[in-house]
Amino acid sequence: SIDTRTLQALDAAHHLHPFNDNAALAKKGTRILTKGEGCYVWDAEGNKLLDAFAGLWCVNVGYGRKELGEVASRQMTQLAYYNSFFGCTTEPTVHLAAKLAELTPHDLNHAFFTNSGSEANDTILRLVRHFWAVQDQPHKNIFIGRHNGYHGSTVAGASLGGMKGMHKQGGLPIPDIHHIDPPFWFGDGGEMGEEEYGLHCAKRLEDKILELGPDRVAAFIGEPIMGAIGVYIPPRNYWKEIERICRKYDVLLVADEVICGFGRTGEWFASQYYDFRPDVMTLAKGITSGYIPLGAVMFNDRVADVLATKGGELAHGYTYSGHPVCAAVALENIRILQDERIVETCKADTGPYLAEKWKALGEHPLVGEARIAGMVGALELVPRKPAREFFPDRGRVGQLCRDVALRNGLILRATNDSMLLSPPLVITRAQVDELAEKAWKSLDMTAKELGM
Numbered sequence: 001s002i003d004t005r006t007l008q009a010l011d012a013a014h015h016l017h018p019f020n021d022n023a024a025l026a027k028k029g030t031r032i033l034t035k036g037e038g039c040y041v042w043d044a045e046g047n048k049l050l051d052a053f054a055g056l057w058c059v060n061v062g063y064g065r066k067e068l069g070e071v072a073s074r075q076m077t078q079l080a081y082y083n084s085f086f087g088c089t090t091e092p093t094v095h096l097a098a099k100l101a102e103l104t105p106h107d108l109n110h111a112f113f114t115n116s117g118s119e120a121n122d123t124i125l126r127l128v129r130h131f132w133a134v135q136d137q138p139h140k141n142i143f144i145g146r147h148n149g150y151h152g153s154t155v156a157g158a159s160l161g162g163m164k165g166m167h168k169q170g171g172l173p174i175p176d177i178h179h180i181d182p183p184f185w186f187g188d189g190g191e192m193g194e195e196e197y198g199l200h201c202a203k204r205l206e207d208k209i210l211e212l213g214p215d216r217v218a219a220f221i222g223e224p225i226m227g228a229i230g231v232y233i234p235p236r237n238y239w240k241e242i243e244r245i246c247r248k249y250d251v252l253l254v255a256d257e258v259i260c261g262f263g264r265t266g267e268w269f270a271s272q273y274y275d276f277r278p279d280v281m282t283l284a285k286g287i288t289s290g291y292i293p294l295g296a297v298m299f300n301d302r303v304a305d306v307l308a309t310k311g312g313e314l315a316h317g318y319t320y321s322g323h324p325v326c327a328a329v330a331l332e333n334i335r336i337l338q339d340e341r342i343v344e345t346c347k348a349d350t351g352p353y354l355a356e357k358w359k360a361l362g363e364h365p366l367v368g369e370a371r372i373a374g375m376v377g378a379l380e381l382v383p384r385k386p387a388r389e390f391f392p393d394r395g396r397v398g399q400l401c402r403d404v405a406l407r408n409g410l411i412l413r414a415t416n417d418s419m420l421l422s423p424p425l426v427i428t429r430a431q432v433d434e435l436a437e438k439a440w441k442s443l444d445m446t447a448k449e450l451g452m
């Protein structure tokens with residue numbers, strides 16, 4: 001077979017990597033992954049890595065599930081493709097829509113299928129504006145998102161998100177999208193207690209709605225737990241209060257559960273973890289455990305009824321909306337999650353165990369805060385304790401720690417100087433021990449390289 005260096009050279013010559021400094025990567029050489037089993041992946045050099053990030057927050061049932069490959073193969077052989085346009089659909093697509101209606105909370109009973117989380121968020125921008133327009137409120141078209149939120153990389157997704165670096169490339173955000181500050185206690189919580197801080201952050205939404213005019217605000221969108229920016233876990237009362245404010249001004253509440261959905265918090269959906277009721281929910285990633293691309297939007301009865309009865313022809317859709325192979329894989333993935341009681345195990349056993357071990361990493365001199373909710377967390381690396389302070393050149397120490405962890409056989413993602421955790425939900429107690437041990441060793445080695 002072709003050797004690693006040749007592959008790296010071909011990659012450097014022909015492949016632009018997303019979210020990478022491609023010039024630096026070409027010099028360093030791409031890591032080529034070749035195999036996965038459970039919570040581990042192997043690279044072309046033969047290194048075995050404990051993947052504490054589940055690929056990109058997505059491989060919930062772990063790698064190497066033969067059932068998923070078999071289901072895909074069967075569906076491809078029987079009916080590889082048909083669309084959902086022109087009054088048609090396929091069996092797995094019907095079953096998946098019904099299954100999602102059953103699984104998602106409250107009256108989120110209606111699914112629209114996409115290929116990705118980004119497209120799911122693009123979809124809500126169009127369909128929510130349409131929802132208001134057909135009720136004679138075309139001016140109710142503003143979306144409010146949050147600074148540093150992440151809702152994908154398409155034009156609408158990146159606009160709804162609040163990543164400044166993304167806005168700079170391509171002239172975003174598009175008009176009529178506004179942002180408020182997110183809850184990030186470590187960054188701006190000051191002396192506030194959790195409850196006070198939760199109300200304080202939610203009030204930012206009310207202030208923004210009043211500033212813009214409630215009759216102009218269509219929806220608020222947020223990740224229940226903000227992932228990409230560094231796993232910001234809001235206070236327990238934040239989302240309930242956000243819900244109250246949305247109801248008060250008749251602003252639709254959209255939960256982007258692309259990361260949180262399908263068990264990440266120890267509940268099937270994070271809106272259950274926070275006990276709030278979204279009108280619309282976007283899904284992707286864990287819906288197929290990343291085995292095949294798929295996204296979905298769940299609409300509640302109110303929104304779906306208006307779209308169906310007043311909306312006319314839905315002028316929106318993708319060639320692969322409701323792709324039968326993706327739907328079949330999603331159904332099998334959900335069957336595995338249910339039959340093996342994976343989410344329940346996370347909630348009752350491995351989640352609390354992981355939380356205990358993760359919080360213990362907070363004792364390390366390099367860690368200012370160890371935060372975790374269910375199976376998603378972060379370590380905030382700091383120059384000194386106990387002050388809540390960041391390194392001056394944010395990002396450098398995080399990258400260093402990530403590279404050190406890789407040398408120790410552990411995959412952790414770094415955003416700024418936050419080390420992010422999101423393992424496959426099938427992680428065992430023994431693997432949690434291994435993860436914690438490797439993380440502590442990596443923190444030690446990072447501190448040593450920094451001369452701390």
Ligand code: PLP
Pocket residue numbers: 115116117118119121150151152153223227228256257258259284285295
């Ligand atoms: N929303 C959230 C919260 C995400 O974390 C992501 C991806 O990481 C997306 C949306 C975009 O999903 P995709 O990359 O499938 O387009």
